[in-house]
Amino acid sequence: MVQLRKVHGSENHFFLLDQTTLAQKLTDPELVALAQQLTNPATGILDGADGILVVDDSEHDNVLGQMRVINADGSEASMCGNGLRTVSRYLSEKYHTNQFKVQTLTADLQVSRQSDLAAQVPAFSVEISPVRFNPEAFPFQNLGDGALIDTPVPAFVSGLNFTAIAVPNPHLISFVTEDGINNDDLGNLGTKLNQPNEYFPDGVNVSFAQILGKNQLFVRTFERGVGFTNACGTGMSATSLAFAMTHANLADFDQLITVYNPGGMVKTRVHQTEDRYWIDLIGNATETHFIDVDEAELHAANVTDATTDVTETTEEAAYLKFVDSLPKVSSIAVKK
Numbered sequence: 001m002v003q004l005r006k007v008h009g010s011e012n013h014f015f016l017l018d019q020t021t022l023a024q025k026l027t028d029p030e031l032v033a034l035a036q037q038l039t040n041p042a043t044g045i046l047d048g049a050d051g052i053l054v055v056d057d058s059e060h061d062n063v064l065g066q067m068r069v070i071n072a073d074g075s076e077a078s079m080c081g082n083g084l085r086t087v088s089r090y091l092s093e094k095y096h097t098n099q100f101k102v103q104t105l106t107a108d109l110q111v112s113r114q115s116d117l118a119a120q121v122p123a124f125s126v127e128i129s130p131v132r133f134n135p136e137a138f139p140f141q142n143l144g145d146g147a148l149i150d151t152p153v154p155a156f157v158s159g160l161n162f163t164a165i166a167v168p169n170p171h172l173i174s175f176v177t178e179d180g181i182n183n184d185d186l187g188n189l190g191t192k193l194n195q196p197n198e199y200f201p202d203g204v205n206v207s208f209a210q211i212l213g214k215n216q217l218f219v220r221t222f223e224r225g226v227g228f229t230n231a232c233g234t235g236m237s238a239t240s241l242a243f244a245m246t247h248a249n250l251a252d253f254d255q256l257i258t259v260y261n262p263g264g265m266v267k268t269r270v271h272q273t274e275d276r277y278w279i280d281l282i283g284n285a286t287e288t289h290f291i292d293v294d295e296a297e298l299h300a301a302n303v304t305d306a307t308t309d310v311t312e313t314t315e316e317a318a319y320l321k322f323v324d325s326l327p328k329v330s331s332i333a334v335k336k
């Protein structure tokens with residue numbers, strides 16, 4: 001028997017698999033098949049998830065472990081902010097340390113345990129970087145000659161300005177009114193840019209943000225490889241950077257920004273030095289279920305109610321109590 005965990009950051013749900021606990025690690029095709037089977041509510045368990053987080057050892061010096069992110073559709077993401085918080089918690093408890101680095105696809109990132117957000121709501125801060133604006137980093141095309149920053153793109157949505165930031169996974173951001181958060185524009189644009197299209201050949205995560213006040217945002221994201229999500233950590237981080245870059249009177253570098261999302265709330269802090277930007281993403285790292293399963297079922301992508309033994313923790317009730325204590329800033333319902 002091996003143990004999977006169901007985890008979430010701001011209700012952005014994942015299954016966490018530690019390859020080091022297996023007799024034989026899953027191959028890449030097996031990971032793709034497992035992500036597609038397990039995260040699909042119709043074929044998997046526990047209402048599915050937005051992806052799987054694959055933990056492994058790192059061969060890099062001074063790095064505690066490695067995280068890979070497989071989206072629900074089987075595509076691999078270079079980064080996942082909400083997922084990295086839960087992987088940080090897992091590694092922190094496995095190795096009994098509170099501050100360390102985690103290897104991701106393109107960078108070794110600094111993470112640290114923070115004060116709990118509330119009773120039984122553990123929190124971690126994770127570094128979101130490297131930050132890129134050049135079209136090759138996404139890639140994107142047919143959107144002018146260089147970076148896309150606070151620019152009208154009528155072909156996307158008329159009347160809105162867009163900013164493209166890779167952190168390093170690709171994000172497209174627009175600041176909108178409350179109606180813009182609620183209407184069909186985000187779903188339509190996210191769907192269009194994540195099918196074969198002339199702008200983002202590898203797809204893009206699309207976030208619409210409503211400015212609530214000084215250093216305060218509400219962010220809703222349509223994720224590449226997933227669709228609407230309760231929260232996207234890298235999306236909220238990229239949006240916070242776009243906020244500080246394009247609304248200097250309303251957002252501060254190096255200060256905490258509160259980012260509400262359909263699944264709860266995180267804090268971000270955006271930094272700029274002469275040669276780089278980076279963002280701290282701070283939020284919950286919640287473990288909702290432990291799932292015992294035979295290793296053979298993982299290799300066969302056959303993780304079902306019949307092949308698993310599931311134990312629920314008490315952390316979701318604690319998290320929902322924490323969310324209940326937050327100001328109600330949006331009517332967008334949490335996706336189950």
Ligand SMILES: N[C@@H](CCC[C@H](N)C(=O)O)C(=O)O
Pocket residue numbers: 012050069071076077078079080081082083169170205223224225226229231232233234235
């Ligand atoms: N939800 C994640 C981002 C996951 C990856 C994304 N779908 C992509 O393909 O880039 C987050 O919390 O950052």
